[in-house]
Amino acid sequence: AKMSLMNPKVIKEKSNERTIDELAKVMLKHTMEEGIETVWDRFEMQQPQCRYCSDGVSCSRCAMGPCRIIPEHHRERGVCGADADLIVSRNLLDTLVTGAAAHSDHGRDIVETLYKTGTGEAQGYEITDVKKLEKIAAELGVETKGRKKEEIATDVGRQLLYEFGTFKNKVTFADRAPEQTKELWKAAGIVPRSVDREIVEAMHRVHMGVGANYANILLHGLRASLGDGWGGSMMGTEISDVLFGTPTINQSQVNLGVLKEDHVNISLHGHNPMLSEMIVRAADDPDMKDLAKKTGAKGINLVGLCCTGNELLMRKGVPMAGNHFNQELIIATGALEAMVIDYQCIFPSLPRTASCYHTKIISTSEKSKVVGSYYFDFHPENAYDTAKAIVKMAINNFPNRIPERVLIPGKPVDLMAGFSVEAIVEALGGTVKPLIDVIASGDVRGAVGIVGCNNPKVQHDYGHVTLAKELIKNDILCVETGCAAVACGKAGLLMPEAAFLAGPGLKGVCKKLGIPPVLHMGSCVDCSRILVLLAELAKALGVGIDQLPVAGAAPEWYSQKAVSIGSYFVASGVYTVLGVMPKIAGSDNVVKLLTSGLNGVVNASFAVEPDPVAAAELITKYIDGKRKALGI
Ligand code: XCC
Structure with missing residues (x-):
């Protein structure tokens, strides 16, 4: 029996407005008819959302509050004396390290599993990629000669667990970044010291009466994000590969x-x-x-x-x-x-x-x-x-x-996945050189990492799919993770056949290699694979990551983890365009620092552009500028 009181015309309109995923449309119509509540309904019920919270100028951190900054009513400061810049930056740092903590705690769970697999305490796990385990052991200075893989795993696990705390004061995988990038981090004072320390210190800094300078607070945010990207998340990716195998190119189905x-x-x-x-x-x-x-x-x-x-x-x-x-x-x-x-x-x-x-x-x-x-x-x-x-x-x-x-709303779409850095290098014939050659020749103008979630503020999947289509049309290769990759998979962009949508240069490269114009590089912690790929490209060219013709984008992000990802992209030198405005509009100074001031610190910054077509234009222009600076 149909439960809904909603008019069928409204139901049809709403299902079309809410998503571009054809099978989701069928299901949305069904949920509305049956009276089953979804995220879109709850979003509607929450309207209008609080303007002060949206702008980041409300604060409820301490018991003197809650406070709001309302300049038109002469409320310029919270009870403690914090102004809009401070309230916005504290809120943003809190958001960022929540994300960094989520990724990194996941990374720790994986490392602990490796450790327990080594000691024999874990049940049912095996060490699958021994080559990768030995490579990581060499980076950590763990002896491998004549030792059993379980012994090496125990030591690698222990060494990585140390990097969460304050004892070691080093995040080893950050050494994988090119020298020029590491120099920028040193000059800015944002080299991550450990994974947990930066997160805990952030929570200290947002306590009343500690962090009082918005720029200082935000710089620490970059350091904490680097501890996630090059630390906690990279451990999550690398050690998952050791335990479960490094991905290789495969075919499957989606939706x-x-x-x-x-x-x-x-x-x-x-x-x-x-x-x-x-x-x-x-x-x-x-x-x-x-x-x-x-x-x-x-x-x-x-x-x-x-x-x-x-x-x-x-x-x-x-x-x-x-x-x-x-x-x-x-x-x-x-x-x-x-x-x-x-x-x-x-x-x-x-x-x-x-x-x-x-x-x-x-x-x-x-x-x-x-x-x-x-x-x-x-x-x-x-x-x-x-x-x-x-x-x-x-x-x-x-x-x-x-x-x-039972209502299974349609047939699945084919996709190709498994593009780990190792799989990409193998497809290229063993080195990144062929990729550099096609970038230098201009067949591929550059590359963009499209990452992140779904958010009811954006039509489901529209941001991801439109941005990817626009970029590949401009001969820009897309690499993707998370829900962005799944969105493009559902839209058919993860198949080699999608190359017909690409510009002539990228189309030729895809045909030659038999790869799609949009490459699925994994989960959100696997954004660390994008960092490793960028580091390899930059090192092969003898430049910093900030000099590469590349960019990042998060068209439909919602999660605190996405804030951390965007921040470690920017801190690593990658210009990053967001499709959803973070809660910072209440402070012109914070907006200025993030969208231009950071260029003077890490040679990269954020931009916000809700329209994916306009975002593609921004990114293409930026990539062309980087090409010119490299003289290609
Ligand atoms: Fe979550 Fe990772 Fe965002 Fe998707 S992309 S909504 S964080 S599942 Ni990770």
């Missing part, structure tokens, strides 16, 4: 159509592959396959969502159900037996959505217990057994599916 009507469908949602990889192994267990058949299903179908989905897609070719704003819609298909979550980007209201269906939400992290979910206490020590118990719960839920309520 809500990856669900299978006759299978037990399990979606893996969140970020950390230490859980999702183990579910993949458990679902392959013959006992589980037999059990699935006994319940009448043809098999078990694992699908990804958000970044843990990206991790599985990159390494295992596991099909991807969608990005951030597909998470409620997949439940509304009525075909999902379980959604297994770890942490980050998971709507706390998912159990409410699931209560309209048979779907079980299964939480697994003590950091992310969700009211209304089934909780499994997942740790490296009990990983395989717990993963099996989770898969079993999902299988046993298959008979509870109500066939009349």
